[in-house]
Amino acid sequence: MGQRFYDTATGAIRDFTPIVDGEVSIYYCGATVQGKPHVGHIRSAVVFDILTRWLEYAGYRVTLVRNVTDIDDKILTRSAESFDPEFTPTDDYPASEPWWALAYRFENAFAAAYAALGVRRPTYEPRATGHIPEMIQLIQRLIDAGHAYQALDGSADVYFDVKSWPAYGALTHQSADNMQDAEDAPTRGKKDPRDFTLWKSTQESDPAGASWQAPWGAGRPGWHIECSAMATKYLGRHFDIHGGGLDLRFPHHENELAQSSAAGDRFANFWMHNGLVTAQGEKMSKSVGNTVSPEEMLSMARAGAVRYFLGQAHYRSQLDYHPAALEEAQSALERIEMFQARAAALSSTPVGLDTVPEQFSRAMEDDLNVPEALAVLHATVRAGNSALDAGDSEAVMTYLSQVNTMVEVLGLNSAAEGDDTGSAAHRALEALVDAQIAARAQARQRRDWATADAIRDQLAAAGVVVEDAADGVTWSITEPKA
RNA sequence: GGUGGGGUGGCCGAAUGGUGAGGCAGCGGCCUGCAAAGCCGCGUACGCGGGUUCGAUUCCCGUCCCCACCUCCA
Structure with a gap:
């Protein structure tokens, strides 16, 4: 039959043919590290982990890139709040935490969750803050092509010009004219409320470390530009698969597609979106x-x-x-x-x-x-x-x-199970259980079923399940059933 | 208002124009001292109303309901 995938952009299942024979390039959206992982993040990671493992089994050489977006409004806001004298620290958000420390702490939490569930590491995991020059370059290309403009209010904000790109909405099959305007869409300096931010000028409240120089003024990247810049940096201007959760289709992926194609890149061949956890x-x-x-x-x-x-x-x-x-x-x-x-x-x-x-x-x-x-x-x-x-x-x-x-x-054998069979505690347990099982075996030989069953019940109450198989007795530890 | 995805047996969840996955739970049988595990078997599902067809859960029309997205989202 050959490999086939559903492609969101065409809305159909299509035959999958890699751009380069024998190789598959995949980019999927990881986390904006502003909080602890949500099961949805992990489901998405498991889905793309299975995809990668399968393609590798099928003989492809897979290059897998997953981003870490470590700069955004929420990260800065969370950090700023933690410096407020009135701030009440919690386990998840300690007081006085710089934005970069906060972002990295949650990046580690994601890494731990991925590892615990057997999600293998991608080929590379680029951070947004490490790719500001690439983003500036891409924004400049968009300005030069007439698809982006510096804010009308004279600030360093740069917006993508949605009206200049007739294909806008192609990924989610929507026409920009039918889109509901967000009630709170900020319109400062925009030609059109649907225009989205590529570059956000540095505000007075922003920490100094969260500001980068660009031709149009100091600022930081908008939310969608990092994925376009990093995907093409590592996978090229045309790559095989772009993935992520269903809720990223719009606006995130739609905007990525608009940016990259308006800049002249072919971008992803297939768009794969995983369903949500409900x-x-x-x-x-x-x-x-x-x-x-x-x-x-x-x-x-x-x-x-x-x-x-x-x-x-x-x-x-x-x-x-x-x-x-x-x-x-x-x-x-x-x-x-x-x-x-x-x-x-x-x-x-x-x-x-x-x-x-x-x-x-x-x-x-x-x-x-x-x-x-x-x-x-x-x-x-x-x-x-x-x-x-x-x-x-x-x-x-x-x-x-x-x-x-x-x-x-x-990947069902890869999730961490906290194997402690070599520990002193386990060896002690083993000795105790083996002694009990030996006692039970003697009772069984005497056909003293009451004693044998009592020993088995006692072990079961402690979470040790004893099973008599044809070739001997085995025992295992289980979670007590609720 | 726009766009997309759904409604399947007790639960989860696939495929499919005709002999109706799979898992979990349940029931019966075999095995076992009894269990457990395993194996065998059972339950006869497709929101509702029409239509097409020899035959529809599957295609078409209508209808009801649910979910997601429309600038925070995996």
Whole structure:
């Protein structure tokens, strides 16, 4: 069939052909680091992580760039507030924190969340503040081309001239004339309320470190320009895929497209947008007050389960969170892991990676149909379990290597699990549990079921699950079920 | 007002003009001292009203409802 992706700009699923044979260049929007990560950020990262892993498995060399926007109004405002004598510090926002310290602190929080969920590092992660010259250059090209202008009020503000660009609205299929004017759209110095800021002149209240010299005066970049500048710097003026959350389509991506194409760049070949995370059908957002943070999710379930949950729906569908969702994801994941563990125990050498089943590939090629791919994974697990029960080790090994490969492509084995099996505490636990299991084995030999069951119940109450398999007794630690 | 996406069995969530994924939960069976895990089987879903068709959940028309975006947003 060949690889196909849905492209927001054309509104259709199209055959994917890389610009350079065998290579794929991807840019997707990371965070504006003004606060802690939201699950939506993480879902987006998981989606593009799966995309990258799949393309690499399929033999492409992938260059993945994800931005860190570390300068914007909110970052400066948050920082300024922290210096206010009346400011009440919180865990998330300490007092007297410079804007760059605040931005970097949250950048680290994002990195930690990505790592915890097995999101691999991109090829490069450029920061906006490190690319001011590139942005100034791009703005100058737009002014020279007649698609941007210095503010009419004489300030150093520079705006993109929406009316000068008839294709404006192409990405989201809207005509600029039909757009609702924002009630609070600042119009100072603008020719048209829809014109958006490329360069924002330095205000008196701005900290000195947040100001850069430009031909039209001191200032700092507007919100959208950094992505245009950084995407083309690292991926070229024409690259394969630009991604991000659905809510970035407008205005962020629309503006990026307008800027870059008005400057003469071809920009992205495909625009891929992931669906939003909802709770009871409504977008999770701070204003609605229905958010569940990645931190909270990680405290409720294993990292692998959170990763499974965030990745299980089709990337373009909205993903609905409900209280039992993580527990369900964990059960599904454990089913896979249980097979891997049982099957691996049959072989004295580690079982490597193989190829994925044909149907799995077909699903992934079809606009990254992960739900379908997961169905193939589960079918393979079932076939593997049957082979295990039938004692067909050769078949078991084939299924195991396929499962291992699919798990790797989906990144389900990569989430941090806080492995402490080597710790002193774990060794102590092991000795105690083993002693109990030995006592239970003696009781079972005497056919003293009451004693055997009492020992098992006692361990279970402590979170240690004992299971009798044909080839011996195993135990594992689980989260107590609520 | 404009643009886009939806309404699928108890829950989540795919595909599809005809033999109706998958997971979770549930029920029955096998296995087990009992469990657990695993395997087998079961439940017969597609917002509503029309139309096209031999046949529609899938296509068309109408209608109701939900969600997202329209310069903070993953």
